[in-house]
Amino acid sequence: MTEFGITSFGAYIPRLRLERAAIAGAHRWMAPGLRGMGKGERSFCNWDEDTVTMGVEAARDALGEDDGASITAISFASTRSPYADLQPTAIMARPLGLSPSMRSFDSGYTQRAGTSGLLAALKSGEPTLFVASDEPKGKPASQQEMLYGAGAAAFVTGTENVAAKLIGSGTSISNFVDHFRDADADFDYSWEERWIRDEGYAKLIPAAVNEALSEAGLAIGDIDHFAMASMLRGGAAPIAKKLKFEGNVVSDLDGRCGYCGAAQAPLMLALALETAKPGEKILVVGFGQGADVLIFEVTDAIEKARPKRGVTGSLEAGYATQDYLRMLSFAGGIDVEWGMRSEKTAKTALTEQYRSRTQMDAFMAGECGECGTIQFPQLQYCARCHAPAEKFGDVSLRDAPAKVMTQTADWLSYYPSPPLYVGFIQFDNGARLQMEIVDVGPDGIDIGTPLDMVFRIKERDNQRGYNRYFWKAVPALAGGKA
């Protein structure tokens, strides 16, 4: 039988982090008890990030140098897809440079979707890019607001260089309503924690774990890493204890990220894979109206499968802020006075967007066949020698090294996270364009700052609810990819 399993994986967590003490501080007038949960930081999406953009970045991390040519299916799982009727994978394929000839399947509806989707991909036997991306949101002053985060994990499956094989799985579904969200609601409605812990986790999870262990022909003592997603802080350790598990309980990312909904178990699996040794076994639990359990065996190929950034790199890439109102504003929780400039229409000409899809989605510059000049955008004639565009070859700027040539911090434009950093970006390959620079941390940017390209929301059309995407620059992290 041909080997099949996870061949590579990656992760993305937004760089923006909010100190939980700042959230508790903002609510101390009505919920002083939150102070007790104030340790650590949570991640949150920048104004121009959503589950699609996070998913693209996680998938890029997973693909690495791989052009994705062997992949024949793409799948996405989230409880916070940007649209009710517009498919994330169809948005993501071109930015990832994937062939349009592929099957796509997106899922959601439960925070268990991350493990269910991964399980489906693994059971399909088809080389798949699977992405779990989520940003669960808690009401202001709720415990969820303190503990939730945002992030995405991605896995590539296939038959070559399998780094982790699925050796057993178990699922039990149950209409156990620990929380729910109405289709039109902004936030979850949650039931009492003690009930979730005692009747949910403690009863539903062991049953699924035993089913998976039995399928794999293993005992709990054979497992090295226990990765259980829990929307309750510290929810995994008691279950591990109940199962008499004595190995490594995988970190729940609470210190620098928080609980990422449907992406939580996939992120924890990715984190475990970042350090697991060949031969070790990882047991993953996803929970939500039942439990999914997946047991993996790590192979010798793991060393080469590890991503550049991963969960570890993503956690380190964050920078802490204290601006609670900024997070609240991004989440639509406060309607501040943006001024009349914000009244300008952000309507997208969908016709033009479709015509320009290769350039905009894949960040495809043109290389002039006559003089070799690389240029973005690709217009009708070469900017240097005026050769016609038919002679252009495609060169994506997605992964091309670039630096700041000139820049400014613009406080005048309407921008959802002032100031707008904008500047001329000079690519080493000669291309140059004016771009937005985002996720500028406390070190700021200056002439010569090295940059990476990221797929983001270019503009939010709040009137029609349509967000168009494009590429932006972020300061490169020292020693590697953003």
Next chain:
Amino acid sequence: MASGIKDKVAILGAGCSKFGERWDAGSPELMAEAFEEALADAGIERKDIQAAWFGCWGDSINVGNSSIPAAVALRLDGIPVTRVENMCGTGTEALRGAAYAVASGAVDIALAIGAEKLKDTGFGGLPPPFKGTFNDLWMPMGSAPAGFAQLADGYRTRYQVSKEDLKRAIGHVSWKSHQNGQYSPKAHFQKPVPMDKILNAPMIAEPLGLFDCSGVSDGSACVIVTTPEIAKSLGKKDIVTIKSLQISTSSGRETQLSDWDGATVPNTRTAIRKAYEEAGITKPQEQVSLTEVHDCFSITELVTMEDLGLSEDGQAVKDVLDGKFDRDGKIPCQIDGGLKCFGHPIGASGLRMAYEIYTQLQGKAGQRQLANPSLGVTHNLGGVPYQGIAAVSILGLL
């Protein structure tokens, strides 16, 4: 070989409304104000005008599309009126149309009028323009100051100027214009501003603070042109002629190719080279008496001094701080206060500059009159430094 229009067209009269926050007036009233002054100055009647060019940038907050609003406002019965729009080069573009009509012999007397009503938006600064369906997909949403502010990084990189020295020099640019504004009764801002207030003003787009940005004003300016012969026949003295009119529009090279380093505005250099050639000027630093340049932002004026050849490359910081372009300097710049203080109603600005140079050359500038000027340069820059429209004119005594 084209011979250019040097001395083929004379300014018969010019007019300029009071610039500023004209809560009392819309575009038609502003146009009438400038038009009546110009008619009186020219000593002609409305019926003597055979063609008109109307410049206006932002129709959504102004008078609407086409030339009709100007024809109706000024009751230009049945003559050809042409609407032009070339961003901040609009006023000079209108003058070019009128001047070329006279130079070609198509008409004897033509009117160029520009107007902009910016203070009907309800907020400060310019309304964010529509960039086009394609550009909206990728161009950042940056404001005008964000586009121009980047000249500072380009300039600092090329000449290794410190942030502090450059900030001081651009601060002096604005300080000087505020000094000049106090002698300009039609200017938007007529009060001097101390240097430390300029340097410590709130940031708009780094390194540009509030006082590094020009006024956003309502206003209208117009120029009536004819041939020198007709001007003479009408008894005009100290006749001011157009020595050259040149426009250079970017093809996008600067934004897309790595050749440009961000320290200059190549289109300004192209336009002024052609303009000096057309006018027969070989030593601008010796021959030019005064300039009115596009100081939309202080850094633009500093870079423009080099682009116009009035400072050697890399010397503008020193020249500015030495006062070379102050009212008592070698080549006064913005003697009427410039965009910074006289104001910047976009479509009118190029014609306001021509109005000032004409007034100075005729010796009618009152308190701000310079001693014996003979040649003046106007310069507009539409768009942004890296993708813009440079529009220059050179006016002089016949």
